[in-house]
Amino acid sequence: MVTKDVLYKLVVFLATVGIAVGLVPIMTIVERRVAAFIQNRWGPNRVGPWGLLQPVADGIKAFFKEEFVPARADRLLHFIAPMLVFVPPAIGFAVIPWGNQIGSVKLQAVNLNIGVLFMMSVLSIAVYGLAIGGWASNNKWSLLGGLRASAQLISYELTLGLAILVAIMMAESVDPQVIVAKQTRGILSWNVFGGGNLLALPCGLLGILLLYTAALAENNRLPFDLPECEQELVGGYHTEYSSMKFAMFFMGEYVAMVNMSAIVTMLYLGGWYFPGITNPADHSWLGGILSVGVFMAKTFAILFVYVWIRWTFPRFKYNQLMNLGWKGLLPLSLANVALLAVVGVFTGGKP
């Protein structure tokens, strides 16, 4: 039954795209409300019940604003840059396993056996959009923002890769399905707790901390949002953007955030598995939907921490950012990988 399988895949694929785009407006309203709550305010609560329709109002406003291209700007690159920011993180959603399988259909749009590598390579493309957008605007602040974004990404990509490597070493695979399947043997088999080996517990805890810090820097989130800091760079790489082009930059940032949270969930927090709620052997409809719910809940918890961190910590200086990246996180992540390898050797070749 090839056609039936294709149909199922199509449904999963469309649902994935829907999640990717649909989570962005939810995230914007969550971000604004949490920001307000942390500052003892109420935040936007006038449009719709509890302000839930605020993203719709924002979207309508963005559509009706003037589309502005500065004089002597490179029109083609100026046009392409927002797409380059938005599309790669959205593609990255393809290999995320949203849940346990229903019947014989795996809840993953594309079942790639090198999914994690694919995701890493796709996510790093997004920075081209920032650099191109900064360059094409014919504005020195934009250019500086784009340069900062690329320098920052190069510095933190190493830590990100090494932190992902720890999870890959624990699972002994780069296939997202296998990585999640290995973490479904109880809460202690999650990679954050050492992937079933208690001696590897410190590696797991340090690994998720490093991965999360690098993820903050990769997504240009506070405290690492130097490419778009208002004090020095006006607005950074999107200074000269308006209307829906600006909204595309904004949405790209949030899609990348959601994608990164899903990666952290998948690699370290057991994916769709939670003891007592989801059962790996349960392939029914209810079990499948519950597993998607668990994955979503974990992803949202991580997204909440993104927002929480944003409104707690002040921004780094640029030299501090580079110091932390090269002198702090990189040696630490290398030591983490070495430690996990040693633990693996002493516990019978299996970390």
Add this chain to the structure above:
Amino acid sequence: MTNYNIGSLFKGMFRTFQHLVGKKATLEYPEEKYIPRKGYRGEHRLKKDEQGRMKCVACFMCATACPAECIRIVAGPSPWPDRDKIPVSFEIDLLKCIYCGMCEEACPCDAIELTPTFTQIATTREEKIYDLQKLMNR
């Protein structure tokens, strides 16, 4: 080697979480009105006695005590036997008033008082000059 001080990072996160779940400082004004504390000095009013007559005897004590000189009284003969005078006109210019409460302290008959009402709406300067009728009906 830089001191990254991870402990204080968690301390800061705990503090912001306290604010996240804590009481909000914002008042959603049109739905929720601010109620001032007891004894707040807002708009004036002139009191009435048990028979519904005004208490004021037009003694000019409040107008004399007023540091902003915003009270203007015109006295006339009283229709009742228990006092000599009553005010024919009693005007308070709330644009001049500094809400110090001196008039309330000076009044020998306990006739004038500052209410906790702190919202005042007027579209012209004339509306901010409260006359006898307006002060009595508050």
